[in-house]
Amino acid sequence: MTDDLYNLSERIRAAAEQRRALRIRGGGSKDFYGGTPHGQLCETTALRGIVDYEPTELVITARAGTDLREINATLREQGQMLGFEPPSFTDQATLGGAVASGLSGPRRPYCGAVRDFVLGVQIIDGRGDLLRFGGRVIKNVAGFDVARLMAGSMGTLGLLTEITLKTTPCPTAECTLRFEFDEAQALDTMSRWVGRPLPISGTAWHAGQLSVRLSGAPAALQAARRALGGETLERAGEYWQAVREHQLAFFTTAESLWRISLPGHAPPLALGEVFLEWGGALRWLHGPADADEMRARASRFAGHATLFRSAARPVGGPFQPQTPALLALQQRLKAVFDPYRLFNPGRLYPEL
Amino acid sequence: MSNSYSAKDSAFIARLRKLLPTDAVLSEREELKAYECDALTMYRVLPLAVVLPENETQVEAVLKLCHEARVPVVARGAGTGLSGGATPRTGAVLMSLARLNRIIEIDPLARAARVQPGVRNLAISEAATPFGLYYAPDPSSQIACSIGGNVAENSGGVHCLKYGLTVHNVLALRVVTIAGEVLQIGGGALDQPGYDLLALLSGSEGLLAVVTEVTVRLIAKPQCARVVLAAFDSVVTAGQAVADMIGGGIIPAGLEMMDRATIAAVEPFVHAGYPMDVEAILLCESDGSAVEVADEVERMEAVLRRAGAIECRVSRDEAERLRFWAGRKAAFPAIGALAADYYCMDGSIPRKALATVLQGIREMEGRYGLRCANVFHAGDGNLHPLILFDANVPDELSRAEAFGGEILELCVRQGGSITGEHGVGLEKINHMCVQFGSGELEIFRAVKRAFDQHGLLNPGKAIPTLKRCVEFGRMHVHAGDIPFPDLPRF
Numbered sequence: 130m131t132d133d134l135y136n137l138s139e140r141i142r143a144a145a146e147q148r149r150a151l152r153i154r155g156g157g158s159k160d161f162y163g164g165t166p167h168g169q170l171c172e173t174t175a176l177r178g179i180v181d182y183e184p185t186e187l188v189i190t191a192r193a194g195t196d197l198r199e200i201n202a203t204l205r206e207q208g209q210m211l212g213f214e215p216p217s218f219t220d221q222a223t224l225g226g227a228v229a230s231g232l233s234g235p236r237r238p239y240c241g242a243v244r245d246f247v248l249g250v251q252i253i254d255g256r257g258d259l260l261r262f263g264g265r266v267i268k269n270v271a272g273f274d275v276a277r278l279m280a281g282s283m284g285t286l287g288l289l290t291e292i293t294l295k296t297t298p299c300p301t302a303e304c305t306l307r308f309e310f311d312e313a314q315a316l317d318t319m320s321r322w323v324g325r326p327l328p329i330s331g332t333a334w335h336a337g338q339l340s341v342r343l344s345g346a347p348a349a350l351q352a353a354r355r356a357l358g359g360e361t362l363e364r365a366g367e368y369w370q371a372v373r374e375h376q377l378a379f380f381t382t383a384e385s386l387w388r389i390s391l392p393g394h395a396p397p398l399a400l401g402e403v404f405l406e407w408g409g410a411l412r413w414l415h416g417p418a419d420a421d422e423m424r425a426r427a428s429r430f431a432g433h434a435t436l437f438r439s440a441a442r443p444v445g446g447p448f449q450p451q452t453p454a455l456l457a458l459q460q461r462l463k464a465v466f467d468p469y470r471l472f473n474p475g476r477l478y479p480e481l
Numbered sequence: 482m483s484n485s486y487s488a489k490d491s492a493f494i495a496r497l498r499k500l501l502p503t504d505a506v507l508s509e510r511e512e513l514k515a516y517e518c519d520a521l522t523m524y525r526v527l528p529l530a531v532v533l534p535e536n537e538t539q540v541e542a543v544l545k546l547c548h549e550a551r552v553p554v555v556a557r558g559a560g561t562g563l564s565g566g567a568t569p570r571t572g573a574v575l576m577s578l579a580r581l582n583r584i585i586e587i588d589p590l591a592r593a594a595r596v597q598p599g600v601r602n603l604a605i606s607e608a609a610t611p612f613g614l615y616y617a618p619d620p621s622s623q624i625a626c627s628i629g630g631n632v633a634e635n636s637g638g639v640h641c642l643k644y645g646l647t648v649h650n651v652l653a654l655r656v657v658t659i660a661g662e663v664l665q666i667g668g669g670a671l672d673q674p675g676y677d678l679l680a681l682l683s684g685s686e687g688l689l690a691v692v693t694e695v696t697v698r699l700i701a702k703p704q705c706a707r708v709v710l711a712a713f714d715s716v717v718t719a720g721q722a723v724a725d726m727i728g729g730g731i732i733p734a735g736l737e738m739m740d741r742a743t744i745a746a747v748e749p750f751v752h753a754g755y756p757m758d759v760e761a762i763l764l765c766e767s768d769g770s771a772v773e774v775a776d777e778v779e780r781m782e783a784v785l786r787r788a789g790a791i792e793c794r795v796s797r798d799e800a801e802r803l804r805f806w807a808g809r810k811a812a813f814p815a816i817g818a819l820a821a822d823y824y825c826m827d828g829s830i831p832r833k834a835l836a837t838v839l840q841g842i843r844e845m846e847g848r849y850g851l852r853c854a855n856v857f858h859a860g861d862g863n864l865h866p867l868i869l870f871d872a873n874v875p876d877e878l879s880r881a882e883a884f885g886g887e888i889l890e891l892c893v894r895q896g897g898s899i900t901g902e903h904g905v906g907l908e909k910i911n912h913m914c915v916q917f918g919s920g921e922l923e924i925f926r927a928v929k930r931a932f933d934q935h936g937l938l939n940p941g942k943a944i945p946t947l948k949r950c951v952e953f954g955r956m957h958v959h960a961g962d963i964p965f966p967d968l969p970r971f
Contacts, residue, residue: 185724186831186862208730237671244677245649258920267642267861268829268901270635270684271909271916272944273928274648277680281672298730320590324614326701326770349773392669394590410671431668448674454662459676461931465924477675 156221231281391432558630598629635684
């Protein structure tokens with residue numbers, strides 16, 4: 130065990146002895162997200178560096194505190210990328226935070242989510258033990274899939290120290306088409322197109338304009354463009370980055386921002402101004418709206434609503450409440466990894 | 482012939498009969514025989530009884546009873562698993578999900594299929610065909626294997642480098658815990674709040690819960706597909722060609738390698754027209770629209786030739802494409818025809834370690850006095866060495882098992898895994914102690930307890946006890962040969 134891991138492990142052991150909560154933090158780019166952070170600050174930013182990257186294996190292993198920027202730049206040099214296009218929100222975003230928050234960008238419905246790319250993790254659990262799950266190979270079904278379980282766990286199960294991800298080749302060409310549609314037309318169109326073999330890699334709709342990103346071989350893009358029509362959007366790369374990073378005015382002017390995740394073909398929610406992504410499966414809404422109303426509306430379509438950003442964090446936490454049975458199960462899982470409830474208490478649910 | 486049950490067992494079976502239709506509880510020895518093993522036929526055990534529930538309510542009732550009576554339950558799909566995940570256990574109830582075989586809904590708009598666990602993998606794609614959709618993961622047993630079994634094993638297939646494993650294609654599950662609690666995991670959305678229980682349940686080998694409903698993602702059927710067949714005079718060159726292709730940004734829909742022994746076995750068997758007298762054949766499939774495929778095939782061919790392929794052929798039509806694949810698909814039976822028995826291994830390795838591992842296997846062939854043919858899911862590093870033996874020759878089975886075990890250890894040493902897609906089951910349970918340390922194994926056991934406090938679901942599979950690992954360490958000295966493999970241990 131390296132010195133920095135040893136020190137973190139000792140720190141966690143001491144916290145366990147004193148039953149003292151720890152607030153795990155990477156670059157702090159997602160401090161706003163989830164329930165109110167509690168506990169003594171425990172930073173991972175010293176755990177830096179790419180441990181192993183083999184472009185021909187499509188696998189990268191890096192320490193959790195490595196800047197997402199560094200990962201992205203290193204991959205780009207080899208013509209690869211993180212297929213789930215994680216949002217950074219600030220330049221300080223780390224790989225560990227990207228995995229723990231479980232957030233994926235515009236490519237998610239077409240390429241996969243964070244958890245789909247996690248191959249292995251090294252963690253320190255709530256007893257201070259250094260453990261490895263998964264591995265550095267693409268196919269591995271030995272043992273329970275604890276590595277993927279870490280994605281989106283908001284640091285409540287363990288301190289991520291090292292992560293192995295599957296990488297994705299960058300597409301040879303990309304273009305973005307623009308269409309004038311109202312919300313219902315856009316939802317309908319996206320649902321129909323994604324059921325066809327088209328090289329779609331991103332969809333976004335706002336204020337009457339649908340943007341559709343195509344990725345693939347130049348010939349395939351030309352064929353798709355002929356089939357779909359629309360206008361070509363200039364500087365499309367900047368647009369998709371702004372969507373992913375919430376830099377568009379829709380996001381920056383929101384006092385509170387709701388994130389509704391539901392089946393893409395669900396009809397318009399009619400809850401005010403909306404920004405659609407993921408073929409309609411991700412809908413951003415301005416708040417404040419009544420939380421119960423938002424949640425009831427989302428669950429009517431077998432989806433869920435998260436208060437993504439807000440001035441004041443809600444008491445029950447920002448995430449859609451779980452059924453009692455599922456919550457009890459997750460409490461038992463939490464106790465497996467973190468029996469003394471040290472890690473990020475309340476960041477995911479008040480009970481975890 | 483009737484089994485001689487103890488009074489306690491008879492009383493328990495009588496209670497099972499009260500919960501289910503008459504023909505849904507089997508307890509005659511002859512009936513039980515049909516369920517004594519899955520596709521790992523070297524382990525055979527008769528269960529206490531077999532139950533065939535027809536709906537979730539019956540699954541729930543049986544599990545509740547077993548929970549209350551502390552009787553273990555082994556869930557079984559189609560019984561095509563290769564690692565003994567569905568091998569029964571003495572004194573346990575074997576629960577076949579074969580009668581939960583309804584396709585509940587194909588929703589073309591949501592591009593999802595909601596099905597019961599006993600539905601066959603291929604039946605989902607067949608039902609989705611009218612909508613131009615299909616279910617992508619295609620394990621080689623797809624005509625027979627069930628989707629419930631696929632979830633339990635997180636099955637892969639020939640196309641999983643591009644389209645993912647089962648875990649990447651399941652949107653939601655309904656499961657029943659051993660305590661009889663029904664849980665809905667995931668819904669219609671692309672993510673869910675809280676811990677990713679879908680990921681945890683995928684590949685959990687029947688240890689955590691019994692699946693009663695699966696919602697899978699359907700995708701648009703590619704318009705066309707073509708295969709490039711490339712021959713190489715060394716496996717090292719073939720391996721390098723794979724690395725060049727993937728490093729060059731090409732993700733083939735399928736990428737398979739066969740070694741000399743496999744080619745020699747399959748060509749006379751299916752007459753696929755493979756070049757003979759070569760060390761390795763690669764099959765690279767491209768799928769998509771006609772323009773995409775034309776573009777990708779051209780790039781594939783260029784990479785393969787540059788890497789040193791001595792021959793390159795592109796399938797000219799669908800018949801030829803299927804003929805190229807026929808050899809690969811017949812690899813297991815063709816090799817099976819060469820020897821009385823074969824033992825199929827399932828290690829996964831970083832692709833760069835291929836030459837080292839194949840070299841190691843060649844050396845072991847000499848040492849164990851057994852032949853081994855290799856097929857390789859080259860795109861994702863999943864190696865299937867097929868060890869040929871004759872179970873009627875004294876000690877050949879144990880030599881084959883020891884040989885296989887050593888291959889797995891070599892895979893782990895090279896940074897790989899003891900199982901890429903077949904699961905641990907009964908077969909590789911000892912080798913879990915090689916791949917994981919005691920801390921990780923203890924977490925696995927605790928995860929199991931979080932779902933199943935008394936250890937009643939598929940006990941003795943997938944996750945070894947601490948004592949078992951200690952014993953394996955000792956017994957390993959004796960070539961890994963475990964006496965009485967059908968006896969429950971600890």
